[in-house]
Amino acid sequence: MKQTPPYNPKYKVRIVTAASLFDGHDAAINIMRRIIQATGVEVIHLGHDRSVEEVVNTAIQEDVNAIAITSYQGGHNEYFKYMYDLLKEKGANHIKIFGGGGGVILPEEIKDLMDYGITRIYSPDDGRELGLQGMINDLVQQSDFASPSLNLPKGKGIKESLIDKDVNTIARLISFAENDHDVFEKSFSPLEKTEKEASVLGITGTGGAGKSSLVDELVRRFLIDFPEKTVGIVSVDPSKRKTGGALLGDRIRMNAINSSRVYMRSLATRQSNLALSKYVNEAVEVLKAAEYDLIILETSGIGQSDTEIIEHSDVSLYVMTPEFGAATQLEKIDMLDFADLVAINKFDKRGSLDALRDVKKQYMRNNNLWDIPQDELPVFGTIASQFNDPGMNTLYRAIMDKLVEKVDADLKSSFTISDEMSEKIFVIPPSRTRYLSEISENNRAYDKKGNEQVEVAQKLYGIFKTICSVARVTSSTSTALSIDSVEMPFIGKLGLKEDEILHFVQNDKRNVIPTEWEMTDEKSQIKFIKLLIAEFDRVKLNLDPYNWEIITGWAEKVNRYKNPIYSFKVRGKEIKIETHTESLSHSQIPKVALPKYQAWGDILKWCLQENVPGEFPYASGLYPFKRTGEDPARMFAGEGGPERTNRRFHYVSMGLPAKRLSTAFDSVTLYGNDPDYRPDIYGKIGNAGVSICCLDDAKKLYSGFNLANQMTSVSMTINGPAPMLLGFFMNAAIDQQCEIYIKEQGLEGDVEGKIAKLYEGKTRPIYIGELPEGNDGLGLMLLGVTGDLVLTNDVYERIKTKTIRQVRGTVQADILKEDQAQNTCIFSTEFALRLMGDVQEYFIENNVRNFYSVSISGYHIAEAGANPISQLAFTLSNGFTYVEYYLSRGMDINKFGPNLSFFFSNGIDPEYAVIGRVARKIWAKAMKHKYDANPRAQMLKYHIQTSGRSLHAQEIDFNDIRTTLQALYAIYDNCNSLHTNAYDEAITTPTEESVRRAMAIQLIINKELGLNKNENPIQGSFIIEELTDLVEEAVLLEFDRITERGGVLGAMETMYQRSKIQEESLYYETLKHNGDFPIIGVNTFLSSTGSPTILPAEVIRATEEEKQFQIKTLENLHKASDTESLLKELQHKAIHNENIFEALMEVCKKCSLGQITNALFEVGGQYRRNM
DSSP, X not given: OOOOOOOOOSSOOEEXXXXXXXXXXXXXXXXXXXXXXXXXXXXXXXEEEEOHHHHHHHHHHTTOSEEEEEOOSSOHHHHHHHHHHHHHHTTOTTSEEEEEOGGGSOHHHHHHHHHHXXXXXXXXXXXXXXXHHHHHHHHHHHTOOOOOOOOOXXXXXXXXXXXXXXXXXXHHHHHHHHHOHHHHHHHHTTSOOOSSOOEEEEEEEOTTSOHHHHHHHHHHHHHHHOTTOOEEEEEXXXXXXXXXXXXXXXXXXXXXXXXXXXXXXXXXXXXXXXXXXXXHHHXXXXXXXXXXXXXXXXXXXXXXXXXXXXXXXXXEEEEEOSOOOSGGGGGGOTHHHHOSEEEEOOTTSTTHHHHHHHHHHXXXXXXXXXXSOGGGSSEEXXXXXXXXXXXXXXXHHHHHHHHHHHHOOSOOOOOOOOSOOOOOOOSSOGGGTTHHHHHHHHHHHXXXXXXXXXXXXXXXXXXXXXXXXXXTOOGGGSSSSSHHHHHGGGBOSSSBOHHHHHHHHHHOTXXXXXXXXXXXXXXXXXXXXXXXXXXXXXXXXXXXXXXXXXXXXXXXXHHHHHSSEEEEEETTEEEEEESEEEOTTOOEEESSOOOOOOSHHHHHHHHHHTOSTTSTTOTTOSSSSOOTTOOSBOEEEOOBSHHHHHHHHHHHHTTOSSEEEEEEBOHHHHTTOOOOSSHHHHTTTTSSSBOOOSHHHHHHHTTTSOTTSTTEEEEEEOOTTHHHHHHHHHHHHHHHHHHHHHHHTTOHHXXXXXXXXXXXXXXXXXXXXXXOTTOOOTTOTTTTSOGGGTSOHHHHHHHHHHHHHHOOEEEOOOHHHIIIIIOOOOBOHHHHHHHHHHHHHHHHXXXXXXXXXXXXEOHHHHHTTOOHHHHHHHHHHHHHHHHHHHHHTTOOHHHXXXXXXXXXXXXXXXXXXXXXXXXXXHHHHHHHHTSOOOHHHHOOOEEEEOOSTTOOSBXXXXXXXXXXXXXXXHHHTTOSEEEOOOTTTTTSSOOHHHHHHHHHHHHHHHHTOGGGGSSOTTTTOHHHHHHHHHHHHHHHHHHHHXXXXXXXXXXXXXXXXXXXXXXXXXXXXXXXHHTSSOOBTTTBSOOTTOOOBOOOSSOOOOOHXXXXXXXHHHHHHHHHOOXXXXXXXXXXXXXXXXXXXXXXXXXXXXXXXXXXXXXXXXXXXXXXXXX
């Protein structure tokens, strides 16, 4: 296929790239920004989850030509229109807007947006027609224009505009300095110098030292320290010599700059081998003229001899890491001669204290500071990536003091600091960073020992069969039906029964060995048999006694599955299950089919590596048989307000005994926010998921389902704010049981009176609309109140204790995979992990056994582009990271292990046929032999969803075919639950009709497909065994690669997982586009019309009424209760290292999701995005 050459821009084009607000899908925009950059453009990349205001402010401050946005989470109409309006309002309507969102943005919506003024929205059909480079060429060509002339505010000159900090004026003057210096000289040079002299802090250092994060932390402290003062930032990144493009990526790491008191401008060097732009001095002068109180100038990464920063700054800070090599290397670093302060960032790295000592010594020598104690030297250890790091606090105060000392700056700091040094809060103790390689070694050792044991068993079988042959054991020697029946009495618990064998030989006179003189010799026969028995005993010394038990127990195991009834115990309860089903032809179909092996080595290998369902290593499933009356089907819903989703839940579960509810939340909820009228938030309320912002929303959402019933389970796809949603859910379940108690005791009148008194002069929440069929109203009696307000404390506590032990389900909560792939992270990673640990500790202390505290998920890893092996390896490695973290907190593996669950994406690749069995095997081997966990903790709960990535907007009817094939993979692999995607999800929230079809797929497989009456259909297949071995070893190799990078968290620091996922995504997209990877109805087997994007018959969107009602519900909640003391108590517990989830259980009764999120931001820190 002919490759499209990149467009060559005439001007220096600058473009802001980002994913829209509450949208973590950054794989597409990352691919696009790379291609844009390679087309010679300077790209300011903001990453995911960016509000319109953030993007517009960035675009104006950076004086860009265009904005390129991806929007996959709905709300695109409001988002793009709001962006257009805001640019116009701020005098920047020359900036062009480009967007894309796959099939989510419908053709008529594309037309409407482009008619409104959006330059272009690209559709999937555009992608197929133009290709990636073709789309980028179109975007860059339309953005290729010179900077417009300076447009000053009405009635003001340049000087007044600068002093007023008019962003347009500041930005355009810096652009003139870069692009048209003559115009800059004419505009700026005649200006008189301002009386106010700003201080300039210059920050330089090696590439990858964490300068951007450090600047962000300095700015955050500055804004707190000086509530009225302003800061201007100039950040420089290198241009690419080959293309002229540049990645201006410092903004993505900064959260504090989103303030009206901060201006930031990113500059490209536009020449090679320089750390600063040629026009950086002009940029600093413009900011000085704008009278910013502090100007921070940050260079790109420098070498050992670069000191250019000192020419442009009053105070200079050199940022380095502990990994500089031998101490003699410090003698070559010129900045140690000139820097006023030195920061050794990433102070959590090994050897940091030695590095601090060596740098201090070198700084002392270079500056002849022999009389100053080392503790007073301006060299500081910092961990800028860690929230509220003591070393950063000390460095910030030292910088402020130095500015006052050197240039008499009006920046006298009152920031309080402690004597603490930077100390990493380790999630995984440093001594345990090899845990993944230890697991690889453990599992390989198990397999190696197993193979050795199989060889021993095979030899024993050979010797035993020789003994039987010599003894002339045949079926004719007995009235028994088979030869096995004759042989079995010879085998005992400890080995061969020598007496039985010899007795058999002596009693059967035919069984003698002829001598060489053709005479019988009974003694020689017995002597030979004794020799064979002795050899058997010698070889058996090498066989593990446990494995001998497997061999001797095989016949009994086979018979248990041949018997009509199989009985087993689960948590002390005996369960009896029929072992066969009858077909229409009256054939007896076994639910579990066992191999017909006779050789002991074959039997042993099968038992050690495969085994029956319910037995280690659980290759074919966790339980002896599937649950009767509870198919693995999950009932998926999530759209509009809680009432609409509640109706959908009742619709999809109608007539089914088990209610397995799977909840999708809108992106406002996913990012821990409350509904709001602001257009970029408003457009996303209730779209692509249900809007839930408080306890009453949760009560309405699950009303009519008894959450404490053993036939009800609820899964919640929520990550960053998972502890808060879990708090809502648990309280909703408790209040349901309070309601049942109230009705049983006839207390309705008394309770209604108490509620009426509580709501005097206030608006009480209600369920909007009629209750759907099947909803008996359970959960709605206590809307607006909680059980503890209407019942006695002892009754309420008794109900609470019992309820939380009964509820079944899972909350996703897996923050590691979000950081690696999907990005719905809201808190700093360390704080998010602490919240997860607090939830698990609460579960252990309160005996919550049936609800999974985390669903360790590969789904979003796959959706971001990972292939099946990477998905499996990253997901399992994340799971083992949680194991190590919880162990480091002192939790018992047998108490938290059963609370862990796994959730994968399916696909059509061959490896997906074995992803569940491989996961179960790797997990079981490690948990049993490395962590010494009990059987419950060894069992990996394998939940799966068909691939959203394989849903295409072209020929959407074909999506059901793909989903059916993936459902077969999952069900044949004995998944614990399965969610089948609706065929129209590529273009809209699923309709009732499409959801029924999706559920019908797996119901037909479960109820009608004959082969599925057997529960281990893929066992014994040669290709399945081959794939299992191949994938298992590939995962263990990936474990080793992650270990080389410092374990999961160390690999995340260098973005190893994220980079690998994006590479695999681009590989897939390239093959899809050039046709090497055929996709029916997308790039081959097209219809006569070319298989364009399908328009859905029905588009699901939240209604205006639903959005307004959600905002009104929130307003009434805020008026109903004073929550300040609750939130302060929550923060107090967080600061003092107490269990946060215990506090959340109370806070969630009265506070909204957004209130809780913002309160925790202040004590736990916000998530810092990666490139």
